[in-house]
Amino acid sequence: MTHDATERAALLVTEVATAARRAQRQLAPLTRQDKDTALHALANALVEATDRILLANAEDLARAQSMSEGLIDRLALDAGRLAAIADAVREIAALPDPVGEIIDGQTLPNGLRVRRRRVPLGVVGMIYEARPNVTVDVTALALKSGNAVILRGGSAAEATNAVIVEVLRQALADCGLSPDLVATVDAAGRAGATALMQARGLVDVLVPRGGAGLIKAVVESSSVPVIETGSGNCHVYVDASADLDDAVDVIINAKTQRVGVCNAAETLLVHEAVADALLPRAAQALWERGVTLHADAATRAVLGATGAEAGALTAATEKDWATEYGSLDLAVRVVADVDEATAHVRRYSTGHTEAVLAQDLRVVNAFTAGVDSAVVMVNASTRFTDGGQLGLGAELGISTQKLHARGPMGLAALTTTQWLVEGDGHVRS
Amino acid sequence: MTHDATERAALLVTEVATAARRAQRQLAPLTRQDKDTALHALANALVEATDRILLANAEDLARAQSMSEGLIDRLALDAGRLAAIADAVREIAALPDPVGEIIDGQTLPNGLRVRRRRVPLGVVGMIYEARPNVTVDVTALALKSGNAVILRGGSAAEATNAVIVEVLRQALADCGLSPDLVATVDAAGRAGATALMQARGLVDVLVPRGGAGLIKAVVESSSVPVIETGSGNCHVYVDASADLDDAVDVIINAKTQRVGVCNAAETLLVHEAVADALLPRAAQALWERGVTLHADAATRAVLGATGAEAGALTAATEKDWATEYGSLDLAVRVVADVDEATAHVRRYSTGHTEAVLAQDLRVVNAFTAGVDSAVVMVNASTRFTDGGQLGLGAELGISTQKLHARGPMGLAALTTTQWLVEGDGHVRS
Incomplete structure (x- = not known):
């Protein structure tokens, strides 16, 4: 990877992440109803764009002849699979909104009212392999939980993902939301993944999803906090x-x-x-x-x-x-x-x-x-x-790390908590 | 730092962390009563060892003449301060045990009984500056939550910390617990901190506590997951x-x-x-x-x-x-x-x-x-x-990161959750 490519990727990630954060700030206060309406619009837009998406997918598949059967199977879309992907978005819309949930709270002896509420993480980065369904899944999970998402998919699915992201961005714009809530840095190639891992402060969390090699590389190289989705022995x-x-x-x-x-x-x-x-x-x-x-x-x-x-x-x-x-x-x-x-x-x-x-x-x-x-x-x-099996409704991945989230992760894993403390002019003595 | 020092530190950390994990496995299943009894024994042992600890502290203070007044004040102990440190251990003993708490649970439509319970993180590493009270505080918080702890304190407090750790280890042994639940890698000098940061898999979490420079260095260099305790603007x-x-x-x-x-x-x-x-x-x-x-x-x-x-x-x-x-x-x-x-x-x-x-x-x-x-x-x-002010009873630090723990952290921040799923020969269809 040349120095120029590295620098260009860092610039792209900075630009995309800055726009994502701005967009996320407008998303965060939206009601569940607003977010669900947008998710349904995304699902419909994907189905409407079936022909365009399958054309791009055929392009990716033509380049993928040398890949293993399993990988080709994960990459391949047809109208039925795309409809199922859109349905998964509608299922995420049907889930309760994690944002605003009060985790706990109490009134302290001095009268301070304390509560902790769930708030979005902010900007979520995702590095994954050649599975176009992840592009849509993660976007839906991120938006439902009030986050913006920056995607770096496998190069094998680049054409498919480019069209999917374009469709999602247009659908967001059509709902009056910022298209910058979803972006891909695939254009920067492998340097895009590296730049994402170094975007501490710009990206709030990075979720790698794929084989053990990919996950290990992200965990070891990232200065952005990582949610590790691991292998299972x-x-x-x-x-x-x-x-x-x-x-x-x-x-x-x-x-x-x-x-x-x-x-x-x-x-x-x-x-x-x-x-x-x-x-x-x-x-x-x-x-x-x-x-x-x-x-x-x-x-x-x-x-x-x-x-x-x-x-x-x-x-x-x-x-x-x-x-x-x-x-x-x-x-x-x-x-x-x-x-x-x-x-x-x-x-x-x-x-x-x-x-x-x-x-x-x-x-x-x-x-x-x-x-x-x-x-x-x-x-x-x-x-x-x-x-899905354990009642979370949807799954971001299965965490094998001990911090933040462990085991199957649902929407709550894409949130953090904020303390709200309310007084009446209280000072500490 | 020479290559030899780096290698020696890595060996020391591996040895200490392996012993710590073995010891932690015996600690994890203990009842709250057992753990509280041990904590009271530690508090008593510290008070009984006042003379020895103050002697070591005087040694550190003699070396600390060139340090700022604030730092010297944080380093200095007297009988009253030591008694207060011991009292803080007793206060931690009085807190509810976070281990075993059921976070949530439900019976699924297929009859599977699902619950999530708090379990210890395992081996907690702590890198901190010249505050001997942190040595005791963190040990008490770690033990109460079922964890072993590996300490790397500031070199300015090295003599004080060495005696404190010795007293704590002896007190643990006197209660029939493994002394390896508490260890210091101060002997390895600065290389000890670096080795701790690279002990992924051996150490479950690293908590830096101190100035912004220390925290930044740990966050950027550690491959072990870090709980960031941050500065406050x-x-x-x-x-x-x-x-x-x-x-x-x-x-x-x-x-x-x-x-x-x-x-x-x-x-x-x-x-x-x-x-x-x-x-x-x-x-x-x-x-x-x-x-x-x-x-x-x-x-x-x-x-x-x-x-x-x-x-x-x-x-x-x-x-x-x-x-x-x-x-x-x-x-x-x-x-x-x-x-x-x-x-x-x-x-x-x-x-x-x-x-x-x-x-x-x-x-x-x-x-x-x-x-x-x-x-x-x-x-x-x-x-x-x-x-303390917000009702957590004791404080590990204040997290300014978004993952795992945010804001004031109590004992729960030193735990993770485990899913327990109980069936009657259930298979997935």
């Missing part, structure tokens, strides 16, 4: 006290209901007392669904030659315990008890989601207290870690 | 609708009740309609208390030669608006209305605390909506921005 522990029928169902669901998502299970830990009873059944069901097991010696001893013959049972190495496969692979280990399970989880987990399957309350409590992850499932699939 | 706006008697009281209190603190007022903005009525009275009262006014032309026109004769009225420059004096100085400007006041605040404020003095509700609402600061005071002094 999720564990399922089956205790001696578990209902084994439920356990098989949950294991299958956690591993295979959808592959390649961050809340899928990657390691199965089984109490030694139920290894003989559970493992053959679970393995059979997993193999039927095409899952390869990477198993420790104890597991292999139980499963014998069955799976090895089928080519779906290999010896686990140290690396397997730390891997987020994102594929039809599952690491399996037999443990002596819940303490060995939590020790394993603490060592290898990315802090996303862990599940314990047990009926013994002492085991459940030992597990939930012993792991340090954003979400702990008790007798439920790891796949429920999702803003 | 606080404003008082007196509207045309204000009660002028109250206004004079609040101005005097906000500027002079204690100088050099972050919640003191630094700029006074006065509506032009009450400039003639308010400014001479306010100026007179301020001058009587030794305050120098740095005033715009309109203010000087109202005050005439009075103050200039007294040498306590100078022309404000652009720099005055942006300065946190921390001294008996106040910038003064006449504004046309509340909008000009909020525009001024948005431009120059550090986002700490602003006060509006007004009886007109539209003005109050325009001001509270128009400024983007952690705390807005309505008809009250900026000096109330303080954890």
